[in-house]
Amino acid sequence: MRPHVSWADLRSGAVGVWGVGIEGRATLRRLAALGVDPAIVVDDHAPAEPVEGVLVTATSPAALAALGDCAYVVKSPGISRHGDAAIAVARGGALLVGGLGLWLEEADGARVACITGTKGKSTTASVAGALAEALGTRCFVGGNLGDPPFDPGAPTDVDRWIVETSSFQAADVSRSPEVVVVTALAEDHLDWHGDLATYEADKLSLCSQPGARVTVANGDDARLRERADRLGPEVVWVSLPEEAPAWVAGLGLVGRHNLRNALLAQRALVELGVAGADDEGALAEAAAGYAGLEHRLQPIGEVAGVRFVDDGLATNVLPTTAALAAHAGERVALLVGGFDRGVDYGPLAEAVAAFVGELLVITMPDNGDRIADALVGAGVSAEVRPAPDLDAAVAMAFAWARPGGVVLLSPAAPSFGRFRDYRDRSEAFRRAMGACRE
Secondary structure, X not given: OOOOOOOHHHHHOOEEEEOOOHHHHHHHHHHHHHOOOOOEEEEOOOOXXXXXXXXXXXXXXXXXXXXXXXXEEEEOOOOOOOOHHHHHHHHOOOEEEOHHHHHHHHOOHHHEEEEEOOOOHXXXXXXXXXXXXXXXXXXXXXXXXXXXXXOOOOOOOOXXXXXXXXXXXXXXXXXXXXXXXXXXXOOOOHHHXXXXXXXXXXXXXXXXXXXXXXXXXXXXXXHHHHOHHHOOOOEEEEOOOOOOOHHHHHHOOOOHHHXXXXXXXXXXXXXXOOOOXXXXXXXXXXXXXXXXXXXXXXXXEEXXXXXXXXXXXXXXXXXXXXXXXXXXXXXXXXXXXXXXOOOOOHHHHHHHHHXXXXXXXXXXXXOHHHHHHXXXXXXXXXXXXXXXXXXXXXXXXXXXXXXXXXXXXXXXXXXXXXOOOHHHHHHXXXXXXXXXXX
């Protein structure tokens, strides 16, 4: 049983903050609003200047010991609670907590939907929020996508909260909202969770903490079906229909996987009691205003008859396989590779082998060689070429794809190490596209 601790409870003891990324900075702002001065703030890359008016200490054995002396340590999601450093801090006596978990302890769970899944959660959250707003329900959309709901700057005059939730965040949650959506379940983040069983346990724990009422789940996902007993007190399965509802066309989404994401989003709104969410006509009007999610199968331009598509949000295998399926029958140069999480790239090899159309796979550091080995080892017929970096990969892809082809950035890996985040990587992709015009 995870201990139930809210933001207000942090007034009762010394508080440490571990990590000063997006969530860490929001944590500092929330603590300031509570009148709580952190005892210590620690980050691997401590900036020379104060952050939110607080000095940051670089990670060291002494800094970790000081965190352990605190009553509570609010850690950023990227810091694994299963890692040696976190275990050492907990042994020191500190209770490790996460910002989202603290917020859910105080939130009105009946008005919150947390959306998780190995793939599809960003699109599902984005569609749910856009539909809700267009249907007349004021809606906050954030979490892993966008701003943390606990940031003092986040809007509070809303009717519903749609919170994209990663497996990192789910591992820190001790109270579920009434509605949880699980879009898919496959191998991912093994470097953080340690193994597949722990990853699944951490992610699916979001469905069954106190407060849980219903889980809206992908009924076409065999792994989820096999784990139905972990999905909380009630499960509503959403599967692909033979024929798509007419209202979905207005969203302009590409691929059958996105049809299911749209249906998961719509069902979540029904479970949240959003007026009009079960009305086909109202949904059609609402869908027409959807602008799409940046960096998810987003066309960004055309050069010499070659289309460039940014799917930089594809940080694991499943969305990349879906991106390939969405471009069946075309001439595609696929750019893959990034930070190595240690996941199995066999499913990507299967998708490459099954692709109908012309395909060139260009692999990039840091795990490009491992991806190439998986593809070649599986005997795929597609050509596989290495590139030293993203710029070289784009130039190579453009030369091969012209005329009439597609350059598809769908990395199947995170951007850590070489880029600040997936947005930075996508911006680099856009710049490389521009260089092809020169």
